[in-house]
Amino acid sequence: MKIFxxxxxxxxxxxxxxxxxxxxxxxxxxxxxxxxxxxRVFKLKEHIDRLFYSAKAxxxxxxxxHAELMKATVDTCRANDxxxxxxxxxxxxxxxxxxxxxxxxxxxxxIIIANTIQVYPAELYAHGMxxxxxxxxxxxxxxxxxxxxxxxYLNNILAKIEANNAGVEEAVMxxxxxxxxECTADNLFILKNGALLTxxxxxxxxxxxxxxxxxxxxxxxxxxxxxxxxxxxxxxxADECFLTGTGAEIMPVVKIDGRVIGTGQPGxxxxxxxxxxxxxxxSTGEPIY
Ligand code: PMP
Numbered sequence: 001m002k003i004f005x006x007x008x009x010x011x012x013x014x015x016x017x018x019x020x021x022x023x024x025x026x027x028x029x030x031x032x033x034x035x036x037x038x039x040r041v042f043k044l045k046e047h048i049d050r051l052f053y054s055a056k057a058x059x060x061x062x063x064x065x066h067a068e069l070m071k072a073t074v075d076t077c078r079a080n081d082x083x084x085x086x087x088x089x090x091x092x093x094x095x096x097x098x099x100x101x102x103x104x105x106x107x108x109x110x111i112i113i114a115n116t117i118q119v120y121p122a123e124l125y126a127h128g129m130x131x132x133x134x135x136x137x138x139x140x141x142x143x144x145x146x147x148x149x150x151x152x153y154l155n156n157i158l159a160k161i162e163a164n165n166a167g168v169e170e171a172v173m174x175x176x177x178x179x180x181x182e183c184t185a186d187n188l189f190i191l192k193n194g195a196l197l198t199x200x201x202x203x204x205x206x207x208x209x210x211x212x213x214x215x216x217x218x219x220x221x222x223x224x225x226x227x228x229x230x231x232x233x234x235x236x237x238a239d240e241c242f243l244t245g246t247g248a249e250i251m252p253v254v255k256i257d258g259r260v261i262g263t264g265q266p267g268x269x270x271x272x273x274x275x276x277x278x279x280x281x282x283s284t285g286e287p288i289y
Pocket of ligand 1: 183185211
């Protein structure tokens with residue numbers, strides 16, 4: 001495997017970062033997870049844009065332009081001969097002293113790993129997932145805004161551990177006011193009376209690229225889409241529920257906190273969106289070859 005680090009493609013053995021990198025010492029950095037389908041990088045521009053927005057929010061100067069980063073991403077996929085897969089694009093604050101002051105870090109590091117992806121078992125896509133609400137609340141946007149896709153994922157990891165302890169794969173995370181924010185690595189949608197609802201960014205959701213794509217698909221299908229605050233009561237009484245994420249794609253949810261959602265099977269609108277999403281992933285994106 002060839003890995004891009006600071007302008008060079010190197011072998012997996014040589015792809016190393018310093019123990020003084022503040023990405024490691026403090027989680028000081030940002031990242032993106034991007035999919036490759038059918039020889040194309042899906043929604044590459046949107047991911048690079050979001051990376052730059054995250055960078056701006058944490059005052060991190062990415063030492064490459066949008067265009068250079070897009071080219072480096074595509075080149076890394078080509079160097080690894082990939083037609084399907086997953087890209088992890090990381091920008092760390094770089095090497096500094098042991099103190100947390102980012103001023104000691106002079107050169108942010110850019111790392112691009114293009115590899116395969118392990119998705120959830122096909123069985124879950126066919127029959128839907130059970131999820132639970134966990135006690136760990138989503139980071140306050142006034143503390144560490146969940147819109148920043150930072151290397152500091154401990155908030156999500158704690159929630160994931162709680163989901164695992166409850167015997168499920170994903171967790172509903174509420175914000176400090178008790179409204180639904182999102183899941184540990186996915187956004188959440190419900191369908192109620194023919195309208196699609198998803199929590200607003202102000203509730204603590206990431207501005208998910210898949211979330212945006214699904215909203216566009218729904219609007220094209222003349223479905224009403226809105227972003228109100230949602231409570232667990234709204235989830236329990238939904239007609240359909242699904243999660244969205246670059247890795248998970250669209251995952252039907254059939255049970256939340258022991259309450260059966262809708263018919264207990266992936267709903268017809270969820271299935272239709274899954275079909276349309278796959279049609280889009282297979283036909284659009286930045287060509288690698
Ligand atoms: N929320 C969180 C916390 C995430 O980490 C992710 C990315 N896996 C998402 C939502 C989904 O975002 P996207 O559709 O851009 O992958």
